[in-house]
Amino acid sequence: MSAAEHVNIIGAGLAGSLLAILLARRGLRVTVYEKRADPRRAVVDSGRSINLALAARGIRGLERAGVFDRVMPLTIPMRGRLVHEHDGRAELQMYGVRPEEVIHSVSRGALNRVLVEAADEFESVELRFEQTALGLDEGGHAVRLRDESTGRVHTADAVPTIATDGGGSALRHALEARGIARVREELLDHDYKELTIPAVDGGHVLEPNALHIWPRVGFMLIALPNLDGSFTATLFLAKRGANGFEQLKTPADVAAFFAREFPSARALMPDLDHEFFENPQGLLGTVYTDGWHAGGDVLLLGDAAHAIVPFHGQGMNCAFEDCVELDRMLGESRDWASVFARFERERKPNTDAIAAMALENYVEMRAAVLDPDYQRKKKAAEAKEKADPSVIPRYSMVMFHPEIPYADALARGRVGH
Numbered sequence: 001m002s003a004a005e006h007v008n009i010i011g012a013g014l015a016g017s018l019l020a021i022l023l024a025r026r027g028l029r030v031t032v033y034e035k036r037a038d039p040r041r042a043v044v045d046s047g048r049s050i051n052l053a054l055a056a057r058g059i060r061g062l063e064r065a066g067v068f069d070r071v072m073p074l075t076i077p078m079r080g081r082l083v084h085e086h087d088g089r090a091e092l093q094m095y096g097v098r099p100e101e102v103i104h105s106v107s108r109g110a111l112n113r114v115l116v117e118a119a120d121e122f123e124s125v126e127l128r129f130e131q132t133a134l135g136l137d138e139g140g141h142a143v144r145l146r147d148e149s150t151g152r153v154h155t156a157d158a159v160p161t162i163a164t165d166g167g168g169s170a171l172r173h174a175l176e177a178r179g180i181a182r183v184r185e186e187l188l189d190h191d192y193k194e195l196t197i198p199a200v201d202g203g204h205v206l207e208p209n210a211l212h213i214w215p216r217v218g219f220m221l222i223a224l225p226n227l228d229g230s231f232t233a234t235l236f237l238a239k240r241g242a243n244g245f246e247q248l249k250t251p252a253d254v255a256a257f258f259a260r261e262f263p264s265a266r267a268l269m270p271d272l273d274h275e276f277f278e279n280p281q282g283l284l285g286t287v288y289t290d291g292w293h294a295g296g297d298v299l300l301l302g303d304a305a306h307a308i309v310p311f312h313g314q315g316m317n318c319a320f321e322d323c324v325e326l327d328r329m330l331g332e333s334r335d336w337a338s339v340f341a342r343f344e345r346e347r348k349p350n351t352d353a354i355a356a357m358a359l360e361n362y363v364e365m366r367a368a369v370l371d372p373d374y375q376r377k378k379k380a381a382e383a384k385e386k387a388d389p390s391v392i393p394r395y396s397m398v399m400f401h402p403e404i405p406y407a408d409a410l411a412r413g414r415v416g417h
């Protein structure tokens with residue numbers, strides 16, 4: 001292979017920008033097409049989560065790309081879940097049994113900017129913003145794009161293309177239309193809305209080194225810390241029915257609901273009335289795809305292939321693990337069609353496993369953490385792990401043990417979780 005072998009990446013989000021760095025380090029020439037404006041210059045539209053939980057699998061990807069040192073100062077460690085009960089009691093449930101077993105809150109925008117910046121440092125990477133992928137050309141070998149600044153439609157070079165264009169992937173739709181990808185999108189009957197717990201005098205008003213949860217069995221509120229002293233809170237509710245979004249139509253409905261269900265959080269949210277009606281109500285769902293690639297022409301990766309619900313905090317971590325695995329496979333072969341086929345074969349059981357565990361974790365977060373029986377079992381599992389480090393609870397396997405594939409974590413069972 002020549003050092004100038006060329007690859008396209010569609011989408012300079014979290015996975016696309018990390019992958020651009022990895023492939024450039026491998027000596028490939030990379031062109032990245034992103035529909036949004038350059039995130040270093042424009043305000044990123046925060047359609048989705050403003051901050052994310054970064055765990056060991058994601059860190060492994062950032063380390064492989066040589067950028068973790070730049071990301072680390074942007075993170076806040078979260079040692080456990082701080083569970084806020086109805087009666088105002090609050091208890092920290094540690095995530096791991098060792099001090100280093102923490103997860104890290106990081107701003108999506110800041111992380112994306114670091115990755116784009118680092119990708120741009122390679123001469124072999126060309127970043128092209130405001131370029132929206134529309135689908136494939138007639139032959140199905142190259143991607144059609146629209147330049148958003150001129151409206152001109154053009155075609156990318158017909159070279160291997162890796163589609164990291166997220167959960168609504170245009171390239172996945174294109175493969176589906178050609179009968180290559182078989183796709184099932186399962187929407188959850190719960191939506192989410194982001195809200196803010198602002199800083200007071202520049203400081204956090206809740207414990208900063210924790211992920212806060214107000215579990216209410218059928219629904220929940222969570223909050224992750226930001227570096228500026230604020231928290232981003234996310235409300236997860238059923239779309240319809242009692243305690244559902246549909247019932248919260250007026251400021252009085254919202255005020256009464258929060259006063260009843262989340263009085264301690266309500267007291268920390270001065271802009272609630274405004275934010276609740278201004279901020280979008282986001283959808284949640286799982287995308288199951290069979291047929292992630294068209295020969296050696298196109299491969300779906302990250303959310304484009306396998307978007308999941310956010311309750312295990314693993315979508316980005318899993319997408320970064322995808323990047324590591326693809327990079328590793330490209331170190332062994334440059335036969336693109338066989339690498340793409342191998343990637344799907346080896347990753348799909350793992351991405352299906354994390355999709356299932358993410359769905360299960362919603363019940364754990366909003367209900368089980370309140371159950372004394374669950375807490376007893378969790379403590380027993382922690383004691384076992386302390387006595388015998390090979391007995392690892394499933395949550396820890398997923399969050400802290402990237403050497404254990406997701407499918408093995410699922411199969412090894414539900415020790416303590």
Ligand SMILES: Cc1cc2nc3c(=O)[nH]c(=O)nc-3n(C[C@H](O)[C@H](O)[C@H](O)COP(=O)(O)OP(=O)(O)OC[C@H]3O[C@@H](n4cnc5c(N)ncnc54)[C@H](O)[C@@H]3O)c2cc1C
Nearest residue numbers: 011013014015035053133165166302303313314315316317
């Ligand atoms: C509420 C919520 C909370 C979450 N919390 C966590 C968490 O705590 N931890 C975690 O690991 N994961 C979390 N996730 C999941 C995480 O956001 C995704 O898994 C992750 O962003 C996937 O990365 P990606 O690069 O595949 O897709 P994205 O980050 O969505 O990037 C896709 C990129 O492609 C671009 N694009 C889209 N369409 C086109 C097109 N047609 N042409 C060109 N470019 C295009 C987009 O502009 C974007 O830049 C959360 C998700 C949600 C919704």
